[in-house]
Amino acid sequence: MTEHLPPARPTDASRSADAQALDWFAQFSQQPQAAFDDADFQAWLAVDPDHRAAFERWQADWRRLDTLPDTAVQQLRRQLAADKAADLLGQRAQPRPAPAVQPARPAWSAPLAWLRGCTAAVPRAALAAAVLLVAGGAGRMAWEHWQSRPLFVQDYATGRGQQLNVELPDGSRLRLDTATRVHVALYRQRREVRLPEGQAVFQVHGDADRPFDVLAGSVKVTVVGTQFAVRHTAGSPVQVAVQEGQVRVSAAGPSDAVLLTAGQQVQADGDGRLSAVGAVPPAGIAPWRDGRVSFDNVPLSQALAEFERYGPTRLAVRDPAVAAMRLSGTFDPRRLDNFRKALPKVLPVRLLDPQGGEGAQTLIVAAP
Template structure:
């Protein structure tokens, strides 16, 4: 079937703008979606749109997918995070809708990223930090070992016999050298883990910390007043929200797979998997629709090929992956 271009669509102009989608049906759907959202179309335009829909069943499928993506909470959140002048920036109509999508999502990720003020402050305080997708192994002054996960930052205080680590962002694993006279303490956003010799991890997220114990013993306390410490035993994990540590639970055996450069999931919703993979991807991933987010998946992926992992995950879940300029990935 011949590829029918919507009226006034300028492929040369699109290429000059930097992007045309490699699937003609998707490219036409993007163009029609932008045209119909620019204002109230006249009857002649609606008639042309109807003819385009009738040419191929995929046209209607791709157009509906765009409507679903446009209404997704992830996309709307990205738009809302931008300054008004960015969203209102003029873009030529025939080139515009796709580039607006890419620009909105990419700038939204940037606005929430490295130049955000609290993040800059954490980076200035940090003695060690990692970029998105990277890991680093550090030999600490007392002989202990620290492994930083993706996008993490720590500050150290080992003066005068102290063994203090502040996790400013992200996640770190520690293999602590035994020293009964000098406790080893790691402080997150809401909790503190104290040990004398053991191996454990601490992960800092919005609204909570999580400690996972691999071997030995860890006492986890809250930075708040009044909450007593919780003792962890090997194979247990504890979450620390602002109010204090919750009850310990068995840790997933895959929880520390990131140290081996892998991430694993068993019977997990796609939305949760994407949220985890996003930590390792230096771009923006949008899941279009709650139905897709609820798909249950199982997988074992390499972290050094994260975009390939996302594509494999999309294939396994039976959803379409579209990659836009600026590192924007849409699952729909």
């Protein structure tokens, strides 16, 4: 029986082109033919005839993968992991004489024939890059290169007074509050969202093979499938509260990671120190979703800063004693007039109407 083998391995002179072609192929892996409509790709092809040949080799090898039986290549995955572990061990161990006879290893000239002998099933897409450069360390590099390429990357942001609902390709849902920015990157083996500013609620689609990480300041929240809220605003601790399921919260500081379940919350300061786990009622988790901001014994200055996230308040406090007054209550950030009316009723203050023109600030002072 005649084996259909992949093309001969590129020579040393053409490996640079082959490595560049791998990068292009990974970028257009879902629709390889779409690469030929890309202006940058066309420019790369025009530089050297070897570039087109290298890219076509990747296409040919990918098509060969589609012909493999479903009983594919768990053996290769184990071999790649074993090789990587052996490399790490070799860095720590003393050199030892090699055994007289080395076990045979599959050569580049026949990787697909060797793979047909494997008995465990593995998704072809996850293995493709490792097959394409299967000889020794090159196989591991291709595997790592393939895994490191995101499948989806997108930034989302809201302005003052805005909110945004986002559905990600993996089925997860994000709800962004006002003045919030997130960066989303979905990989083959993990999902990551960075929250540099603002607050958001995450409803994560369960996928045990692809953990979902949220990075906010010094805090990392890891989940598989759950619903939780994260807040990261200037001058305040990072806050994590769980509505459904459970999440693991770790920080850059000396604190140990904590596991939160539904109805629990934790905070982390700027140095990465985690607070004690506390209870939070369902209504206290991201109340902004219902058009509410809630304060529990916070300084008036902090409450005003929160209102400013939603829009200009035109309220000012110059007296430190007034700024330090403690405020509790629930308010609608879209109805600042109601907040103005409530202030003199809940705190010993009065409002001085502005004396300037349009845009002048109302001063909050202590009541006589």
